Amino acid sequence: MNRSRPLLLAAVISLVLAGCSGGESGGSGGSGPKAAKTELKLYNDKGAWSKYFDEMGALSKQQIGLSMKPVGYTDEPTYQAFIKASFRTDVKPDLFTWTTGGRLVEIVAQKQVAETTALWQEAIKNGDLSTELAEYYTVGGKQYCVPLNAAYWGMFYNKKIFDQHGLQPPKTWDDLIKIADTLKQNDVKAFYHTSVLFSFVWFEQLLAGTDPDLYDRLSTGQAKYTDPGVVQVMEKWKSMIDAGYFTNPGDKTDPGDVLKTGKAAMLSFGTWFNTSMTQRSMKAGSDYGFFVIPNVNAALPKTSMIFESGPLCSLAKAPDPEASTKYLKWWVSSAAQEKWATARGDVSANPKVAIADEAIAEVGKSAGSGEYRLVNRYFEATPPPVLTAALDGFGAFVVKPDGYQKVLADIQVAADEYWSTHKQGG
Template sequence: MIRSRMAVLGVAAVVLAACGGNGAEAPAKKKTELTLYNDKGAWTKFFDEMGVLSKEKIGLGMKPTGYTDSAQYQAFIKASFRTNVKPDLFTWQTGGMLEEIVKQKQVADTTAVWQQAIKAGDLSQDLAPYYTIDGKQYCVPMNVAYWGMFYNKKIFDKHGLRPPTTWDELITVAETLKKNDVKAFYHTSVLFSFVWFEQLMAGMDPDLYDRLSTGEAKYTDPGVVQVMEKWKELIDAGYFINPGDKTDPGDVLKNGKAAMVSFGTWFNTSMTQRDMKAGADYGFFTIPNVNASLPKTSMIFESGPLCSLAKADDPEASLKYLTWWTTAEAQEKWATTRGDVSANPKVEIKDEALGQVTKDAGSGRYRLVNRYFEATPPPILTAALDGFGKFVTEPGSYKEVLETIQKEADEYWSTHQ
């Protein structure tokens, strides 16, 4: 119901903007409240709290409008480029999706914001490449996330299980759960259908993973086929829940429908929203490599941008807000209310497990691997998400799926360096 209402409101706004008025633009005026459109409708409460804090600290309020359907959200933002209904701020993705709208000259240059934040110690230089296109920075980190496995601690305790430190131990855990009629893992056929592909690929051959994202390798290469065969092996073993199950993954973990859910550290917010206690009700561990001979454990990493339009109604106000967003003052609130990690190195993470993984990730202990969603060019990603969605319901189709994705990849890379 909420999703439908949001979609109707979004479309109505676009139509009114396209058809109304006499073509004359109203004179620009200084804003005291900014709109923030986002694809994280479940986080409205936290965005609201940030709006209250920003009003108090910098005199700029912020009103969020959240979508829960990614495709509808992306369509609305792209439509806003052509109308007078423009967000002051909006969330997006790094990688090919950000590059696409930067090339269209739709996104405000934030190079000066980055320079100031790095100098002040509010942002790490290591993050800058994810936001750099043709030597300039665009947007700022709305969040950062490190991927691992959330697990139901009560289920683990009941069956005498501990967080695994090797792949063989993880399989032993899954097998023990299976013998006790408990599904080990969550997976889905929609949107996040890529999760186990990226995890297995990164844990088996991270170099191949990187080459795949740049067109230097093919989805039909033997190493990629082996990843799909390993994935099929796990599905055939009966470790996963039904991929068509529409239960929210937060509820899946809480009610024990699956003992483990692989997501970014942002998923911790789903736990806190369900009044689950870290260390008592659930825990988090780094997923071990499948290939034990790799020099470092591969950890999936992502950073979601908070952006401003190049032609914002009040560019000065929008950039002022983005600058404030990077500060420890703002990030302390943003991280602690959601129970998540922060892009600002000065912010101390209260959750022991998440705090430790944040420190470890910055210490060089892990090989950080860019999340598949950002690492893969949009046309190939679309084909891959559809393909992986088919595969989890028809595991025997993996070769056909890889051939279909590679066909899209061949077409894309033939016109892109």
């Protein structure tokens, strides 16, 4: 991953310079008051969702007289480089997607993102957002951005493969391993994994399902990647790779196609992945299903469930701050969220919105009622410099599992450097 970043950054800088010369809105040229915007551009790292963003743009034009055009990226490093470059140039997005956790704290500290405290207070009062969700958007006692989406992580599975081999969703971790063994005996790869971006998925799942307290301490610098409990998780992960349960991590096939074609019988993703299934005309209940991944440690009082919420943000110096705020207020409303959740077949950050998919709806309901122990997704929970080292390390590990001890040691070097200048414990 590191070798590609200089090239990606160079490409982004070229795009930014080209945009500056092209008269993108938000430039400093001209004089006199600017006319209020009637269309906003939403820059995002979810290029596959363009269809759904387009539908939301049409709905917002109808309901609040303000349309939205998505500008989607599919390469995460390129996208993040572009957004950070916009802080220093005249090419500024009206709206943009980001992540909570350390990356949000980072841009708030740079005073680049607009505060949304008043918006949150009003939405919570109206029942459009929850106080529980607000903590993920709070930095220094103030709120920033609004939820683009909320998602719970579990396992999507190819129901036809399960039916073919007489398999049922597992109740325990041992059940899951028995399923993997059965599939292996029939020359079917049980699980999908990858060496890029989502290389952290199995690390977070195994650690959260083994010792969620250790997971939390690791993310706040109170534990080390070289601690015995973390090493044991890597050894379990290695044993699963060695057993042949996983697909080739270098395979570039889209995960949606992996599940549809049966290259792997199961994929661990957030409920937002349901969109990939509906895009491929796959039907819940007949073509695919979803189950909560059992804990590795059966003695834990609650099943650990990975949770994430992705922000929709506005810059502090947005081209038209009033228009951007108006759009964010509309976005969290029931009218907007009903369309957004239904179109993608996912849960909504708005508690008032009903979910059509029964399995997804049940997970959302159970998670909201406290049945599961919600664990903040590793991507958001881990400080950015440590995350960068971890993504590289896990990406190398899935290709060469024997090197897990060096991988952990290298990540800990980045963690030591970060926590030496930051307060531990959050």
